[in-house]
Amino acid sequence: MVAAVQSQRMATALRSLPLLADANLQRMLVWRAGDAICVGKFLADVQAHAQRLPACRYAVNLCSDRYRFLVAFCAAMVAGQTNLLPASRAPLAVREVMRDYPDSYALIDAQSTGSSTRHYRIDDIESGTSDIGNPEIATDHIVCIGFTSGSTGQPSANPKTWGSFCATSALNANVLGADCAGLNIVATVPPQHMYGLETSVLLPLRSHASIHAAQPFFPADVDNALADVPAPRMLVTTPVHLRALLREMSSLPSLDAIVCATAPLDASLAAAAESRFSTRVIEMFGSTETCVIAHRRSALESNWHLYAGVDLHPQPDGTLVEAAHFTAPVGLQDIVELLPSRQFILRGRNSDLLEIVGKRASLTELTQRLLSIDGVDDAVIFQLDADHNGVQRLAALAVAPSLSEAQILAVLREAVDPVFLPRPLRKINALPRNATGKLPRDALLLALRDASASKG
Numbered sequence: 001m002v003a004a005v006q007s008q009r010m011a012t013a014l015r016s017l018p019l020l021a022d023a024n025l026q027r028m029l030v031w032r033a034g035d036a037i038c039v040g041k042f043l044a045d046v047q048a049h050a051q052r053l054p055a056c057r058y059a060v061n062l063c064s065d066r067y068r069f070l071v072a073f074c075a076a077m078v079a080g081q082t083n084l085l086p087a088s089r090a091p092l093a094v095r096e097v098m099r100d101y102p103d104s105y106a107l108i109d110a111q112s113t114g115s116s117t118r119h120y121r122i123d124d125i126e127s128g129t130s131d132i133g134n135p136e137i138a139t140d141h142i143v144c145i146g147f148t149s150g151s152t153g154q155p156s157a158n159p160k161t162w163g164s165f166c167a168t169s170a171l172n173a174n175v176l177g178a179d180c181a182g183l184n185i186v187a188t189v190p191p192q193h194m195y196g197l198e199t200s201v202l203l204p205l206r207s208h209a210s211i212h213a214a215q216p217f218f219p220a221d222v223d224n225a226l227a228d229v230p231a232p233r234m235l236v237t238t239p240v241h242l243r244a245l246l247r248e249m250s251s252l253p254s255l256d257a258i259v260c261a262t263a264p265l266d267a268s269l270a271a272a273a274e275s276r277f278s279t280r281v282i283e284m285f286g287s288t289e290t291c292v293i294a295h296r297r298s299a300l301e302s303n304w305h306l307y308a309g310v311d312l313h314p315q316p317d318g319t320l321v322e323a324a325h326f327t328a329p330v331g332l333q334d335i336v337e338l339l340p341s342r343q344f345i346l347r348g349r350n351s352d353l354l355e356i357v358g359k360r361a362s363l364t365e366l367t368q369r370l371l372s373i374d375g376v377d378d379a380v381i382f383q384l385d386a387d388h389n390g391v392q393r394l395a396a397l398a399v400a401p402s403l404s405e406a407q408i409l410a411v412l413r414e415a416v417d418p419v420f421l422p423r424p425l426r427k428i429n430a431l432p433r434n435a436t437g438k439l440p441r442d443a444l445l446l447a448l449r450d451a452s453a454s455k456g
Contacts, residue, residue, distance in 0.1 A: 016136040017166050019046075019074060021206045023134040029204055030067045031184065031229045032213035037067065043132045045125065049075040054120055058104035058145075060084045060097055061192065064111035067213040068122040069191045070201055072107040073144075075122075077162070078135045083107075083144045085192045088434065097147070139163030146194045146288045158194075158288050167325035168291040169206035171307045172198060175282065175295050176234070176257060180209035183256065184229035187236035188216055193436045194288045195261045199236040209234075217241075219248040232256035238437035239265045240378065242281075246272055247377065255279040260298070261286065262436045264364050266371065270298035285346070289330045290321050294344070303343040312336055312344060354383065356392055356419045363394075366422075369415045370396060375403045378431050381422050382444055395448055396422035397431055426451035 025040035049071060053059070059076040061083045063069035076083050084101060086093045089112075098104050098118070106112075106119040137143065144160045173180050180203060189196035204211045212229055216222040222245060226233055235258045237245075242260060245252070246269070255277055260270070261284040270281040285304050286292035294304040306312065313320040318333045335347040348362040363381055370379040379398040398408055405425050413421060428451050432443035 014139055014163070016138050017162060018134045018136055019043075019077070019205060020134050021166075022208050025132065027208070028210045030070065030211055030213055032067050034228060036210075040132055042071065043134065045071045046074045046078060047132070047135070048125055049122060050078040052120070053079045053081065054105050054118075056081065056103050056105050058082050058084050058101045059120075060086065060094060060101075060104055060106045062089050062094065062106050062112045063109040063122055063191075064215075065109050065213055066187070066191055066200060066211060066215060068109040070204070070211075072109075072122045073191075073201060074205070076107065077137055077141070077143045080141070082142050082159075085144060085146045085194075085197070087147045089192065137162040139166070144197070146197070148288045160291075161327070164291070164325045164327075165202055166206055167309075167323075168198065168307075169202045171309075172203060172284075172292055173207040173209075175307075176203075176259075180207040180234075183207075183209040183232050183234050184212070185209055185234050185236055186212045186214070186216065186222065186225045186229065188222060188241045189236060189238060189262070189437075190215055190435045193262075194291060195284070195286065195436065196236070198286075198291055199259060219245050223249060223252055226253040226255070234259060238262045239269060240433060240437040242273055243269060243378070246276060250276075252277050257282055259284060261292070262438060264368065265298045266368055267298055267302070268372075274299045287332060289332065290323075290326075293321060293323070303339060303345060306342045306344065312338060314338065318349075354392070354394075354420070361417070361420050366394070366416060366420055370398065370408075370412055370422075372415075373400075373403075373408060373411045376400045376408065380431060380439055380444065382439075382441070394420060394422040395444075396425040397428050397444065397447055397451065398425060399430060400427060403427075424448070424452060426455065 020039060023039060027039045028036040029039050029042050030037040053075060059081050061069060061072050063072050073083050084097055084104060086097045107122060108119050109122050139162050141162050142159045143162045146158045148156050185200060187196060187200040191197050191201050200211050203209045212225050214225050216225045231254050233253060233255050235255055237260055239260060258273060258279055258281045260281060265283045273281050280297060281299055283296050283298040284292045285294040293310045294306050296304050309324045311322045314336055318331055319336050321330045321332060333349045333351055337345045337347055348364055352363045354361045366381045370376060370381055377399045381394055381396045384393045384395050400408055405427055409425055426448060428447055431439060432447045433439055
């Protein structure tokens, strides 16, 4: 922990920091289709592309291949540009970002979709290996602007400096142990999301870890990707993917750790994963606004452990977060209860708390109740807009092939107060999750409408 605090202070005090914390040219940085790409090759690719990029201020990074994303992200930094990471790579979302940042172009690769006419393509090139250096990046340079998912409102821009990224990366590496020496990461989350960026892009840059270039989705693909890399291995994933792995895989290649985020992780799910895959499950707590600020071993504890140098200040409508590597305090909607020894309990989000006819509940807790029903594979409870009388109603969507809607409601009625029973509850084939497992409100409302219409 002392080393992490020192790294945090260094990142906020120095004028520049190198692109790679471990610039050993022979170190394996990326595993790709069975091949290993070393640091020397990576640095040569970054410098070759940095010299060819359009002379713009912003680059919308849409690369799908994780190695090409990594090269593009760093080439833009080296060229003095800022990466823009839209909450979605859908064409409309990309157009809106490029409209708001007119001095921009898109970084694409062969797998990119919905790319702009103003683009630069990151292809594999024959880059030389002579005169390779480890570029220095100014700590106050805004290397990235991440946008919130919009699941609770309109996407907002969150600029990140290189100094802040280096500081939070040191804290993440400290939690995972031994500066991630030799750790090989497989991630199911995209690098465009802040959690994916921290764990699958920044960790390999700012520790001794390496990363698999793929973004496996189906359980068998996760299994194959893990088998592609040697031990020690770490899987970076979400509760949705973890639930699917437990449903379909009896075993996985040996894992040093599973890291989980983007949605609340049920303790029983974490415990089942630890038992089945003989590993530890580390849940991370953070946001696009703050990056990761806390962690816990979800199978064993409900309390969160704050990162060194991070302080929380409860507010009437949320929590104010302060950290040495922040340029200013950040406000979150999360409601917390502070505990001794720099621990806290998460009580929910301001927008997540409900009060109906004087009774209170949390949407997260209600959803967990629904998910705990045997036969429910995935589910969500969410709040509808108030009707013309001002009455608040809840709705639910559930993936439960072996159950009827009436059966689900009957079991749920035993666990929750009647005023919080969702009406309607509709069965669907799959929830409209985005690439990180989140459920945008507009997508939920559309899925509910379609399910109700098909029911007649």
